[in-house]
Amino acid sequence: MKKTACWLGLLSVLGTSGAHAANQEIRALFQPDPSQPNKNVFINKTPNSGYCASHPAQCADNNMFSIQVPIRFSSFTPMFSGNGVWVKVPSEWRQLNVINHETQQTSIVEVRISGIGSKFQLSKPVTELTGQTDVLEGHRKLWTGNSWVYAPPPCQYSGVGYYSPTTYQFFWKTPQPGTCIKTAAFDVGHMSFEYLDIAYELRTPDPLSMSSGLYTGSLTYSVGRGSADFTMGPFMGADDGNLTLDFVLDVQHTLKVDLPPGGNRITLQPEGGWQRWLNSGRAPERLFSDQTFHISASSRFKMYLECGSGTVTACGLWNEGTNYGTPIIVSVTLPNGLTDTSGRPVKRQELFPQESRAIVFQPGIYVDRKPGTLHFEIDKANTERILKADRGNRYSSTVVVIWDSEI
The missing domain is CATH 2.60.40 (Immunoglobulin-like)
Structure with a gap:
């Protein structure tokens, strides 16, 4: 009697970076679990970086993962009182096809950006910009609506706010599409966002409907000003024009x-x-x-x-x-x-x-x-x-x- 074993899973394509584009791998895996025969889902194996690496319980409760992407935003002109930072991310669900190049079978993966964060750098200490002697109070006064731990709608508070005289690290949840605007209450001058912390959610296909092998596919987001998927508003330019998420589905069946x-x-x-x-x-x-x-x-x-x-x-x-x-x-x-x-x-x-x-x-x-x-x-x-x-x-x-x- 001949017996044949079949293996199936969700893995990742290694990303490459260039002057005008950034790539990030997303890995996941399906292996049948004898102790949970009804749990037929992919497990995300991409190592968390950024927000979820620091707050794993928060992300686990919200079925959320995060990656820190080396994309930098910088102001190309001084920012004055009344100017704003307009944070917008692709928080709606988007689809991509992944294909098994051996069998030509395709499946659909869905992804949405469910949170965004960074650390901004000021050109001068916040106490000098606001005239406050206390650093925390300076960050609170520099922007209308309090410091950057408080997210303007439709973004939501996540409890993250770390600061120094010239920096502030934040993270906001993005449950729905929209632009989250922080308006300067004082002249800010030049500022930059050193990286992007991106939280994401996945909807993966039913692995029981897929044949053995590796499935690969990519989803590209635009980065920059105007109508870009990721933007910090009209005063901020990005050093990468695109962010591509590369997927490989490696399903390991039995x-x-x-x-x-x-x-x-x-x-x-x-x-x-x-x-x-x-x-x-x-x-x-x-x-x-x-x-x-x-x-x-x-x-x-x-x-x-x-x-x-x-x-x-x-x-x-x-x-x-x-x-x-x-x-x-x-x-x-x-x-x-x-x-x-x-x-x-x-x-x-x-x-x-x-x-x-x-x-x-x-x-x-x-x-x-x-x-x-x-x-x-x-x-x-x-x-x-x-x-x-x-x-x-x-x-x-x-x-x-x-x-x-x-x-």
Whole structure:
């Protein structure tokens, strides 16, 4: 019996940086978990940097991840009282296609930016700009609406605010699209934002619907002024024009079949055994045997037969004395959680020789070492024929049942 293992997951493409574009990898992984067979989701494996690295509990509660991107914004003209910093990020859901270049199968990943932060640098101490002697009070007075720990709507407060006389580190949540404006209450002069802390959320495809392999795709955001996806308003220029998120989906599926010891030797008998038939003097209705196996599966797979003897339509058993044959019917019953491609339970689904006639099955959940049954049968007409014609001779052959994840 041939068994094929199939592996599937969500990984990342390494990013590269250039003078006018920044790349950032996003990694995730699917592996079936026997302890949680109903939890069929990708796990983000991208190391957190920035906000979520410092506040992991906050991000875990909001299903949020963060990356710190080396994109710098700088004012290209002095900022005066009444000027503002207009923070806008792509907080709406956006889609990208990822493709398995071996199978050409595609899936959709969705991503949204759910938070933004940075550390701004002032050209002069905040006490000098505002006339305040206390640094914290200076940061509070420099902007209308208090310091940068307080996010203007539609952005939301996250509790992050670290400061020095010339710097302020902040982070805001962005639950909905819009521009969050901080207006200067004093002349600020030149200022810069040293990096971007970007929090993001992911919607990944159902890994059980995907075949094995790596899926890659990219999503590019514009960075700068005006209508750019990421902007700090009309007074701030960026040193990168684009930010590209590169994805690789590496889904690691399981397909494993186990037979009990001796389960590869099948003996066909009538209902109740041969003695019952011999005592009654009647021909049995059929000869059959049911063989239990255990299967673990998290991806689609196909089944078909390879025959030691037979025809293109059925495997056969051969009479050892006369070399005459009889067809044998092989079918399969699969455990709950595995269905045919129409979503129906699999009960005595007949299997056929040749890969071109393979039957495809699919999981609704991860099935971990659940029992199924192979059914071997000679029908009534052929049972009667061989018992009359070849009484006392043994029929034998080899039938290979194949589970194959390569679809």
